[in-house]
Every structure is written in C-alpha cells, then in structure tokens.
Amino acid sequence: xxxxxxxxxxxxxxxxxxxxxxxxxxxxxxxxxxxxxxxxxxxxxxxxxxxxxxxxxxxxxxxxxxxxxxxxxxxxxxxxxxxxxxxxxxxxxxxxxxxxxxxxxxxxxxxxxxxxxxxxxxxxxxxxxxxxxxxxxxxxxxxxxxxxxxxxxxxxxxxxxxxxxxxxxxxxxxxxxxxxxxxxxxxxxxxxxxxxxxxxxxxxxxxxxxxxxxxxxxxxxxxxxxxxxxxxxxxxxxxxxxxxxxxxxxxxxxxxxxxxxxxxxxxxxxxxxxxxxxxxxxxxxxxxxxxxxxxxxxxxxxxxxxxxxxxxxxxxxxxxxxxxxxxxxxxxxxxxxxxxxxxxxxxxxxxxxxxxxxxxxx
Amino acid sequence: xxxxxxxxxxxxxxxxxxxxxxxxxxxxxxxxxxxxxxxxxxxxxxxxxxxxxxxxxxxxxxxxxxxxxxxxxxxxxxxxxxxxxxxxxxxxxxxxxxxxxxxxxxxxxxxxxxxxxxxxxxxxxxxxxxxxxxxxxxxxxxxxxxxxxxxxxxxxxxxxxxxxxxxxxxxx
Numbered sequence: 001x002x003x004x005x006x007x008x009x010x011x012x013x014x015x016x017x018x019x020x021x022x023x024x025x026x027x028x029x030x031x032x033x034x035x036x037x038x039x040x041x042x043x044x045x046x047x048x049x050x051x052x053x054x055x056x057x058x059x060x061x062x063x064x065x066x067x068x069x070x071x072x073x074x075x076x077x078x079x080x081x082x083x084x085x086x087x088x089x090x091x092x093x094x095x096x097x098x099x100x101x102x103x104x105x106x107x108x109x110x111x112x113x114x115x116x117x118x119x120x121x122x123x124x125x126x127x128x129x130x131x132x133x134x135x136x137x138x139x140x141x142x143x144x145x146x147x148x149x150x151x152x153x154x155x156x157x158x159x160x161x162x163x164x165x166x167x168x169x170x171x172x173x174x175x176x177x178x179x180x181x182x183x184x185x186x187x188x189x190x191x192x193x194x195x196x197x198x199x200x201x202x203x204x205x206x207x208x209x210x211x212x213x214x215x216x217x218x219x220x221x222x223x224x225x226x227x228x229x230x231x232x233x234x235x236x237x238x239x240x241x242x243x244x245x246x247x248x249x250x251x252x253x254x255x256x257x258x259x260x261x262x263x264x265x266x267x268x269x270x271x272x273x274x275x276x277x278x279x280x281x282x283x284x285x286x287x288x289x290x291x292x293x294x295x296x297x298x299x300x301x302x303x304x305x306x307x308x309x310x311x312x313x314x315x316x317x318x319x320x321x322x323x324x325x326x327x328x329x330x331x332x333x334x335x336x337x338x339x340x341x342x343x344x345x346x347x348x349x350x351x352x353x354x355x356x357x358x359x360x361x362x
Numbered sequence: 363x364x365x366x367x368x369x370x371x372x373x374x375x376x377x378x379x380x381x382x383x384x385x386x387x388x389x390x391x392x393x394x395x396x397x398x399x400x401x402x403x404x405x406x407x408x409x410x411x412x413x414x415x416x417x418x419x420x421x422x423x424x425x426x427x428x429x430x431x432x433x434x435x436x437x438x439x440x441x442x443x444x445x446x447x448x449x450x451x452x453x454x455x456x457x458x459x460x461x462x463x464x465x466x467x468x469x470x471x472x473x474x475x476x477x478x479x480x481x482x483x484x485x486x487x488x489x490x491x492x493x494x495x496x497x498x499x500x501x502x503x504x505x506x507x508x509x510x511x512x513x514x515x516x517x518x519x520x521x522x523x524x525x526x527x528x529x530x531x532x533x534x
Contacts, residue, residue: 005505006504006505006508006509007501007502007503007504007505007508008504009504009508010504010505010507010508010511011489011503011504014483014489014504014507016488016489016503016504042508042511045508045511045512045515046511048511048515048518049480049510049511049514049515050484052464052465052468052469052514052515052518053383053465053469053480053481053484053514054484055458055461055462055464055465056382056383056386056462056465056466056469057379057382057383058458058459058462327393327396327397328396328397328400329396330366330370330396330399330400332400332403347389351389
C-alpha cells in the first residue's frame, strides 16, 4: 500500500473508511514509522481541535454591538430628578399650608385629572414620600405631554375642595396620572463593567422606587391628605413626533434585562398588537399575526393587501426612522417588532420580551 | 409526536450548538435554528434530515452575514466583553474566558468552508452529510478537515504564545 495522504488518515481516524480500507491502512501504519508519526500527529490535532471548538460553548448572549450612550435627557439624571421632586414637594406643601387663602392653584402640568377626596390628615408624611417618587414620573411626563407649544406655561385649575378633620386639614390637589403603574424604565448605559455596575444599582433603585409608587397608586393604600400626583397621557402623545433613541440599551447579559412595560394591547381577527415602553418616550410595537405565514402568503397571493409593514408604522404621526424586525414562531405565526430604534437595538428589546413572543410556542 | 416535534427534539440541541460555535451568539443561533425548523415544516419529505438541516442553517447564516455587516462586529465585542468580565473574575474563570476568546479568534481565522466542515464534524455529521451540506466532493472532506484542524490548532497556539510574550514583556 502507498503512504496514505492526510485526507485518508483523517478519514480513517473519523471512521469513514470501509473495513477493508481500514485493515490495509492499519497494516501499513504498523510497518511504516513515517506514517505512524503522521497518524499520531493527526490524532493530536483532532483532540486539540475538539477542545478548542468546545471552548466556544461558553459564550454570552446578545453580543450584537450597541451604540455608546451619547447624551441623556435632563430628567434622566438622578440628581435632577431628586431636585425636581423636592421642588414639587415644596410646592405642594406650600399650597397645603396656604390652604383656603389660595383660591386658585397654578401648576406647570397642562393636563390634569379631577381631584379626589381625601380622608386622613395623619398620613401626610407617608404621602409626601410617595409624592416625591411619583413626582419623578410627573415631572418627566409633563414636559412631553403638554398639548401647548410652551410646556412651561402655567395653567389655572379648579380650586381644591377643602375638608377639615380633627387633627389637620385634608386637602385635595390636582392630580396627574402616570402612564403605567410602575416607574419608568431605567436609563440605558453602555456595556462596560463600570456601567453594568451602575445599571445594577439603578435596577435596585428602580425596584425600591417601584414598590413605593406601586403601593401609592394602588387603591388599597390608605387615602392621604395630599393625593399623589399622576400624569394623564391619553391622546397627548399623538401630537408629538417620535423621539429618536440616542442612548445605549442596558448592558448584558441582555437576556436577563427587565421586560419592557406593556402600555396597551389591542387586537383584530388577524393580529394582536402590543405596545411596549422601553424608555421615556420610546415605544415599540409588537404585532403578532394570528394566521399562519402559509395562510398569510396565500392571502397575499389571492388579493393585494396593505403593505406588511403597515402595522410597523409608529402610531406617532410623522415619525421617521422607524425600523422593524420580523421572525416566525414555531407555530408558524409571524411576529414583527418595530419602533424608533436601530435594528440592533430592536434585537436587544426582542431579547427582553417574554419567551413565548420570541421563541417557539409549545 | 408530530414530525416537526421529532425533528426538533432530535436535532435542535446540536444545531443550536453548531450555530453558536459558528456565530458566537446564542440568541442569534437560536433564531437561525428556529427559522431552519420553520423551513423544514414546509418540506414534504427530507431524505437526509441532519444534512438538510445543517445545510439550510449554514445557508441562512451566509445570507444574514451578507445582509448585515454589523453582526460581524460581534467578534470584537465578544473579546471586549470577555476582557471586561475577566477583570472581575477569579483566575480560573479568567483563564477560561481567555481560552474562549482565543478559540473564537482561531475558529474565525479559518476559511469559511474549513470552519463549517470542522464544526459540522464536531456535531457528528459524517463525511457524506458534510459533502452534501457544503457542496464539496466526498473525497475532499478528509483533506478539508485535516487542514482545518491543523490551522485551527496552529492559530490557537500562536495566540497563546503572543499572550505569553506580552506577559513576559510586561513582567520584565
């Protein structure tokens, strides 16, 4: 037998030779020192290559690049949020103190809801704390929810109703309802170790703040003399252009980031649309077709229909730079995620969606 | 159990592992695997299931890589992530992270055909399946694998030597 080439040696070691070929090769190698050395080398390379390839198995998820955070909104700063909260609390306290002497309230919030009656004056301290927390979302949301060109313009509202109790003055104040019963999502940071630590701290802060806001906004929380400010959002967003996201998303592991907050969900016979808030003023829309992609294609073939991406257009009129990504679940349902984000950012948002929206459906 | 269930249970783990090793991103790998099984559902019959699945998955990766150049930058970011995470870890984990980073670089330094042949072989595909999946002659699969293994190991060892040189220079 001739000296086997490296391909034949490889096939032998991979068990790809016939039994006759293997026998012949083994006999030759046993008698040929050079080929014996080649076989030993090939065995070593096979083992080393296998080990190297197995090293690839310890990879993180979501290593798609994200842009570094270029700028942060002024209200995203923790210090400014705290300062704003102090201002709101001071203002509310002042108004409480002045009470009946102040026939008119002035507030920088353009949209207000009807005041609610209050019951117990001795809960003012806890309500003030909750007020500060809710003021974060109120201050942040009031600037963008104003229907007037100048959001800082003051608006006179209905004087509060005042009731007195034995221990103090129960007072209602104009309320601004938050968009969601949880705090806004955290600011985003670039994926470095230092910034991941900061995001961890922010997650803890958010969790603490969320507990406070949630407890304050729930109906079973005892009524307070100073109702919590909340922000009304209905209908206001549509007059504003979509905000272009300029920050980086929360660093990895991306798959363990907090799920986006569900703002609203509606459905038709053919699809379910869910709108998520991923950041202040940044919404994405997830559209799930309830018909299979086969039926979808068949329907498209039979009759022209509106463009597939029509549902991917942002509800914010005049929005530009809307991207979308689409995938198919194992039950053959097409899912499309769209929003004012880059494709890479949408991929990271996708990773934060519930598993049933991004993976197979059993 | 339906056919697709059987296909999924039989091949999904190996397919995702193959794609993860190829792409360096498990999320992306699962996405491609999912799309592969979706396409399998549309087939009336599949003669060689494993070869077919790996072929389709490989073609999907090629198509996506051509369309989105940003995904190729994940290699550099992976190395950066590994360095960042390794900075806070114990020596053992640091070493493992460095090995993974070197492995990534070494595998990506291979020619595409050599890389895919090697990764498929590691998932247990035989020469016939590799030949079918990559569109190469059966007789050349052994040579391709031999070349891939040799170059992979050589490149990996070169990276290790570079690191050792850097450490020696830093210490002196």
